[in-house]
Amino acid sequence: MEVYSRLSDIRGRFANSAVALGTFDGVHVGHQQIISRAVACARKSGGASIVFTFSNHPLSVIDPDRSPPLLVTAAYREELIAALGADVLLSVAFDHALLELSPAAFIDLLVDNLRPSCIVVGPNYSFGHRGEGTPEMLADAGRIRGFEVVVPPAVTKDGTVVSSTLIRQLILAGEVAAASPLLGRPFRVSGTVSRGEGRGRTLGFPTANITAAAGQIVPADGVYAVSVSTGDASYRGVANIGDNPTFKGKARSIEAHLLGFAGDLYGRTIAVDFLAKLRDEQTFAGAEELKDQIGRDIAAAERFFK
CATH class of the missing domain: 3.40.50.620 (HUPs)
Incomplete structure (x- = not known):
């Protein structure tokens, strides 16, 4: 083209x-x-x-x-x-x-x-x-x-005319699964992997901290089942969007844990396809409680992919 x-x-x-x-x-x-x-x-x-x-x-x-x-x-x-x-x-x-x-x-x-x-x-x-x-x-x-x-x-879906406005409303509400058939594909956020605070790695679940492209819409805060393309391969994963209220003072971010991935993605541009919302963002009493919940989130994502 x-x-x-x-x-x-x-x-x-x-x-x-x-x-x-x-x-x-x-x-x-x-x-x-x-x-x-x-x-x-x-x-x-x-x-x-x-x-x-x-x-x-x-x-x-x-x-x-x-x-x-x-x-x-x-x-x-x-x-x-x-x-x-x-x-x-x-x-x-x-x-x-x-x-x-x-x-x-x-x-x-x-x-x-x-x-x-x-x-x-x-x-x-x-x-x-x-x-x-x-x-x-x-x-x-x-x-x-x-x-x-x-x-x-x-084009209509369930009697409603498909429009960019409707799709934006769904994404902002976290309803990424409902947005997918209107888009004809999963909703995607592309961005560069930057260095975060390394807390996910400390908890045993390393994450890619993604800086979305300027002006791009981002789904509502919460935890999502995602598919991540690194350019070399695709991985199933779990992504968290929010300001991580358990550790106060953190700016809103997108962090993705790639299932079965081991490597360094810093500085690379990756694409995250949002497939389904698993839960809303929550505040936990501390690191151990958060670690337990991340384990449950990964299990929920694996059930989704099955």
């Missing part, structure tokens, strides 16, 4: 393209449907499939106080989109110039730079100044300017 960050880099390079438009901030099952339809359209027409999105959430410009935390890092989003078969990812910075474009001017931008034969959008897609552009407006322009507009129905 080719990746571009500026429209000027892609102008005129592709013709007869199929374009998926959207924020795609979670690449959840609804987003996957839109991108997959664009890929299918491109294969039918013989053109390139292009995912046109933004490197930053539009709300970071429109209303920064309401800009949501990231469901995926930029690198992971790129990986997920590539896995769907897209030929090109165009991820441009959303800025005030784009914000002020009229719907008609935005359509001109699409046609002049991407030369689409097909554009795929979700039913709630909006574009142009104040979000005044609609899928219907895009379809009207397509009939005049020679491109087809495909609008797949919204």
Whole structure:
């Protein structure tokens, strides 16, 4: 998959393209449907499939106080989109110039730079100044300017429309198992392993202390069954999120104990997939009581994996 960050880099390079438009901030099952339809359209027409999105959430410009935390890092989003078969990812910075474009001017931008034969959008897609552009407006322009507009129905789970907002709510509540089918995969936090206080090793359960990528959403405090990818291999594990109230004064952190792992991960970037919440964070009388509970947490995780 080719990746571009500026429209000027892609102008005129592709013709007869199929374009998926959207924020795609979670690449959840609804987003996957839109991108997959664009890929299918491109294969039918013989053109390139292009995912046109933004490197930053539009709300970071429109209303920064309401800009949501990231469901995926930029690198992971790129990986997920590539896995769907897209030929090109165009991820441009959303800025005030784009914000002020009229719907008609935005359509001109699409046609002049991407030369689409097909554009795929979700039913709630909006574009142009104040979000005044609609899928219907895009379809009207397509009939005049020679491109087809495909609008797949919204994806629902148990009667509820899948959305990034809903997924964020579930993750913040610790309901990672409920978020997984909406994402189409487990929720993932990627980060660098840093040196912690070494207390887990002292208790007999060494942990990787993970610094999450800036702006990334983190599940509610508690203990989770997880799968951890170190880059070389994957391990089942147990992760604790919280400020470890048994030892007061500790900053909120993510600590993962990898079952069956022995080695040094300091400085490495690892990925933690959250599979199920095992319990809420608790305060214990001391180190021995905490050690006993960690043993029970590991046993609960092993039962989960079985």
